[in-house]
Amino acid sequence: MSRSETPTVVLVHGAFADASSYSSVIPALLNRGLKVVAPAVPNRSLIGDSAYVASVVRQIDGPVVLVGHSYGGAVITVAGVEENVKALVYLSGYALEEGESLGELQGRFPDSDLAAALVYTPFPIEGSDTPGTDVSVDVEKFPAIFAADVDPEVAAVLAVSQRPLAAQAFADAAPAAAWKTKPSFGLVSSSDHTINPDVERFGYQRAGMTTIEVDSSHLVMLAHPKKVVAFIEEAVKSTVK
Template sequence: MTTVVLVHGAFADASSFAKLIPELLGSGIKVIAPAVPNRSLVGDSAYIASIVRGIDGPVLLVGHSYGGAVITVAGAEENVKGLVYLSGYALDEGESLGELQGGFPDSDLAQALVYTKFPIPGAEDGTDVSVDIEKFPAVFAHDIDPSLARVLAVSQRPLTALAFGEPAPVAAWKTTPSWGVVSTSDHTINPDVERFGYQRAGAKVTEIDSSHLVMLSHPQQVAEIIREALASI
């Protein structure tokens, strides 16, 4: 049986899949939703790759947002048979998040970011990037329950600034079939960034009128795309 590994993005954790997971489990699909460290693209990808290697059998990687960049690299593992991008970054080999995003007009996220120093033993302080708590619902989650959006806003998992400039050492979509969901009302990632990456990857694309958190606002539609991918690999 193929295992679906759900890879969350920046400013979130695996609870962002809370409505999608029951849809998949209800279909008898095996699911794992690990916590991504959000410390560096290379390090995060290596961590997810280690989880993938520990799975007996084929894997379908599903990445949301920054998680799309992570699965682009971790997807090079031999037992990964498909990639599903949700409002995600499909990087090319040698390309960074900043480079891909820099080719398009900024989203509302650019004016909502907060930078916070954190200590690294034996080295210079690092910088965590998060979303302004007050701006989070409008930028990230305008079409989900406001009370849930407020909880997500205060429970963010930051991403280090380092991760934005790291080039992807490999692009798994070059040898692995892929699917992509464009969130057409996304205020976090410019939807054209999503479209461009998916088109370049040769992904089968579905557009959904959704905020960035498409798996929370449209879990049934996302689950159907994942089931379609599973049936095709």
């Protein structure tokens, strides 16, 4: 495929993380001649985060393959309606239905180990006397829940450098579901202790996605980068005629 028709791969990170969660995937994608953008998601609200990612996508010249990990799956579900998005890739992610929130989708299934490890912290909201609530993961429990098969030294760094998710993000209902009109690919992390794998399976099956399963912790991009890169490449190839 020529460089001009090659999609840009936009990598959307999840909650409690930042774009460095793709650090083992980005070099391989670049070495394959793909253009890559890995924005910092605000992690403040599903509506606001989706609008931000959509604004990034709109400024890219040419087609886009939108990849979302975990909460990032919910974000691409909404942002993916942008006209130049040609495919969606979900990694251990939430595939919401239009009008559905994260809380509603998760509530259909038994809790994962994450639920008992969450920490709630107030944060100031500019112009408001009422603080918001940041949600993060107990630092001591983070490695086992998120990254059981990731290098322990890397997992320890991730645990103390979390990007919290505002509680509002769990309540926002998705105003759109891009998988209804875009080819979609879903990877289930079958040893996930952060999201119940059945939540991933349900969302992907409901959307009729091309789906694979990897015996992995939640951070599949760091634990099994080669498999993730190959899966993203499959989505990229699907967009090139």
